[in-house]
Structure formats: structure tokens, C-alpha cells
Amino acid sequence: MSEPLLAVRSLAGGYGPVDVLFDVDLHIEPGHVVALCGRNGMGKTSTIRAIMGALTHRNGTIRFGGQSLVGKPPHVIARLGIGIVxxxxxxxPSLSIRENLEVLARGTLTGGWTLQRAIDLFPRLGSMLDRPAWQTSGGEQQMIAISRALMTNPKLLILDEATEGLAPLVRHQIWQTLHRLKTEGLALLVIDKNLRALSRIADFCYVLERGRTSWRGTGEQLAAERENVERMLTV
Incomplete structure (x- = not known):
């Protein structure tokens, strides 16, 4: 059996001497969408920081593309093919939209994500490329953040609360974009509170509780048990 694209096993870690993760498991297969859920403060963002090398590692393994990420600095991990929103x-904020998109751009031999492809994904950005980022709306800023991450040409895209605080129409557009990226074969790790939307796109879902993986299941299981999972997220 081939190794998952990302494999996190028995992960424990924290900030300095303070532990916040105690036993986290998370697997992502190539081309799959995985949802990571939990109440505020349960370890979702800390798990992402651990994957990206920005959290003190205590125990467990983190492997991406067949190699260990433990001990590697964030910039090296990013270059291995992990993009983050x-x-x-x-x-x-003081850079233009164009500059925000191009500052981290990393080409591939097969083309991959370019400025034009990012504009095709979010046409709204095409007419404002020279506008400073601070002069854009929250929804436009999220489009910029997603496009910027894609222009690193990642194998895995991580999105941390990408629809939080956005207008309904913009949230709908973001979910449509994630569906499109999935059909194109990009692996996604999505943190979000909208279980209904997650169940429609996720191949698998993990729920964290106090730094531990407390529930796991397929997207179909999440849809079937959504009310039970929602209770876990609101207790």
C-alpha cells in the first residue's frame, strides 16, 4: 500500500513548555479533500502550525510525500509542496494585488499556476491587479490569499477558516472554487465550521477535542452523523 500524501500520527506538541496537542492523527491521500473540525481552541490551527514546522514538536510523526517534516523549518516545508491560506x-497590505500574487510564485516544468490562471479562477481580481491589497474587500482579500497560495504550485493546499466572516455570496464562490480545485486533483485540508458544505466536498473528516482526534469518518458518514458531530462542536 502506498504512503499517504500527508500522514500525521500520534502528534503531540505545543508552544514552548505549554502543550496543546496530545494525540492527533490525520491522513490525506493525493487528490483528496480532508476536513478538520473542532470548537475554538481545540487544536486545529495548532495542528497546521505543527505540520508547517511552527510548533514545538514533542512526539509523533509528520510525513509528507514520503519524508519526515519533523525538525524542518517552515520555508523548507513550504517548498516541498504545501501551500497555506x-x-x-x-x-x-501595501503591495498591489499583482505583487501579492507574484511574491511567492513558484513555477513548474509543466506550467502549473500562473497569474493568468489565478485570474481565470477569480475573474474579479483581473481588473484591479494594480490596486493595493488594503483597498480591497474581505472577500477580495480571501481570493488573493487563495490565489497566492496556489501560485506556489502546491501538492497540498491548507485553508484555515477560509469562509469565516464573508458575505454569503462570497462564501458560496469560495466553496465552488474548492469543488473546482478538487476536480482538478489538488489535495485539500479544509478547516471550517460549515459541516453541511464540508460533507459535500470532503472525502474524510477529523474532529479534534482538546488536542486529540476524537472522531473520524468519511464525507458520507459526516453527512449521516452531522447532527451528532455538530453537538460535539457546540458542547
């Missing part, structure tokens, strides 16, 4: 977007 962080919570809060973290754009460069």
Missing part, C-alpha cells in the same frame, strides 16, 4: 489572510 492562513486564518486572517496575512496579505502584504
Amino acid at each position: 492562513p486564518e486572517g489572510r496575512q496579505l502584504f
